[in-house]
């Protein structure tokens with residue numbers, strides 16, 4: 210296995226400063242790959258350099274450093290080429306979320322979008338039925354949420370998708386437990402615009418939920434309400450402009466044309482089988498939905514994390530919006546789908562989110 214090293218890890222291995230590593234890269238003595246503002250090196254290259262090319266480069270290599278594990282904010286940071294795909298502004302880790310999350314630096318991500326297995330909702334999917342009981346599932350949920358809390362910035366938000374099942378309604382218990390673990394911030398309704406015809410003993414279900422959590426009661430999360438506004442239709446604008454109470458029509462019209470704030474019921478049609486966006490994942494979320502969440506919760510350049518990347522909707526939206534991102538997905542087939550999807554976005558310079 211050949212690890213990927215940050216300049217910080219390479220500096221530790223060679224016993225020199227990070228500035229020295231950057232200079233060696235600049236001089237062409239160490240090969241590296243640029244990823245955003247970071248430079249990444251391959252462990253074997255650093256090792257070769259240590260063995261043969263390191264005259265005057267510092268103290269001898271310490272064996273226990275060569276696995277490229279470094280401490281950052283008390284956390285381990287370790288990547289390997291085998292499980293990491295660097296692409297665009299981000300990276301996909303093809304691994305179990307619980308293997309990767311503990312290795313991420315604390316306090317890094319402005320926003321986390323988690324669309325986890327729901328437990329016995331998608332009865333045909335192995336990944337949605339991997340727990341013996343709802344208690345096992347809830348314990349697992351607590352484990353990854355605690356890790357998410359650790360890596361979430363103090364003014365960040367954690368969005369968790371949830372659905373009620375046909376037999377198990379574990380989502381209700383998750384919400385209650387998680388609201389004790391972190392601070393409840395909001396419950397967003399994703400209105401799928403059409404019902405999915407699964408119930409005959411009640412109204413037809415049409416929505417899914419997104420629980421939003423922040424660190425604590427006294428933390429104030431970043432949230433740009435202006436980033437998502439809904440346009441008024443022309444008829445409404447004209448009728449509002451006839452309102453005599455507003456003297457300055459120009460200012461009034463400018464204000465109306467900005468549109469109104471979105472509510473916490475986000476109406477975005479779910480993806481139909483025939484949709485061009487649909488890419489072969491049973492619970493793929495629409496880009497139009499995820500990109501609204503990212504737009505209000507992050508600025509350009511912020512880091513977005515998705516521990517259950519699936520077909521890569523979060524990565525695709527973050528990439529198109531100029532955010533940095535990290536996605537974790539345990540199913541190698543979905544990783545390939547996500548990778549292809551992001552590559553396509555990168556190849557279209559003016560990718561539209563509509």
Ligand SMILES: C[S@@+](CC[C@H](N)C(=O)[O-])C[C@H]1O[C@@H](n2cnc3c(N)ncnc32)[C@H](O)[C@@H]1O
Nearest residue numbers: 305306324492493494517519520522538539540
């Ligand atoms: C609900 S889907 C996410 C769908 C995604 N939001 C999209 O738009 O495509 C959940 C995903 O989590 C993945 N998964 C399940 N258990 C996992 C684990 N322990 N670590 C990482 N990924 C996991 C599944 O393979 C599945 O693709």
